[in-house]
Amino acid sequence: MSGDIAAMRSRLLAWYDREGRTLPWRIRPEERAAGRAADPYAVWLSEIMLQQTTVPHAAPYYAKFLSLWPTVHDLANAPREDVMAAWAGLGYYARARNLHACAQAVSRGLAGVFPSDLEGLRALPGIGEYTAHAIRAAAFNLPASVVDANVERVITRIFRIEAPLPSAKPQIRKAAAMLADPDRPGDYAQAIMDLGAVICTPRAPSCGSCPWESHCAARVAGDQERYPVKAAKKAKPVRHGIAFVVFRGAGEAREVLVRTRPDKGLLGGMLEVPGTDWVEDAGALPSPEEAAPLALEWREAGGITHVFTHFELRLTVFAAPFDAKASLPDGARWVAVHPIRAAGLPTAMKKAVQAVL
């Protein structure tokens, strides 16, 4: 078995040296061998953005953040609303709140130096088990064992693990830790994730190109697509609400009225257009006249649907031009619609605004 492990490490790393992806935040093996070190700030930023997010989706945000805030001190000193607006569209907005809090903790509490030990990393907001190991490996090239969804897929196939996720996680962690290469931890961590992303894909994996083909129990059995086995998922309920878009100005000068959502919960800390609560019983909604934030000439502008992680939202959108005689509701302010059509708004709110344009 130990011979197998050595062979697997060496095959995976040889494949990665040849076929691994070049990514903006990644130090390639030849760069690492030449003594070039990764920037822990850049690695951390990329890891937070990549949580539950694809590389193509995160990449432009990564470039934007590094350009706006090149160091952890710059990010720590940025107004939080600027950080939230820059994150808009990436989703899971607790990541952005934690990102800002983590930057402040590192900048002000740790003199701008990211910890390299697991305990120190885990203590920072937004850094959990996976991310601590990933930063330790990719940024510091220290021994670690990353277990993300890619690694879970690879490991359950290699060992043909029948237990469903998430209960199989402890077994997966053990197997992954046993395989991890202590001599090239940074390259190994990124190699096994690349393997999952490029070769060992959820559907139609490219087993013929896999450096671990002969070591893979599922491949030998021919049932690799059965893994990982997952627990059944719950149905998504539908929730209904009314959104109100107050606008002023026209064309490129048009603005809409927004407010900031409370910190906790869905879209916490993000901008929204005024609206009702979101309820499962559409019949329980108030009338638009009762619910409107201002007494204006409302017209129904249409409806939008947006699917969140655990429910589907259907908003009826009402629109009205602002009446200069009216006074703004508490906490409300105007934002321009033009720059990239309601940039800075989360997607559901962007859809509501666009229903009016």
Add this chain to the structure above:
DNA sequence: GAACCGTGGGG
């Protein structure tokens, strides 16, 4: 442990 928390791409 389970619920909560976004979004967009691919089959």
Add this chain to the structure above:
DNA sequence: TCCCCAAGGTT
């Protein structure tokens, strides 16, 4: 169209 999925963390 619908369903699956992603470099997870927090409570």
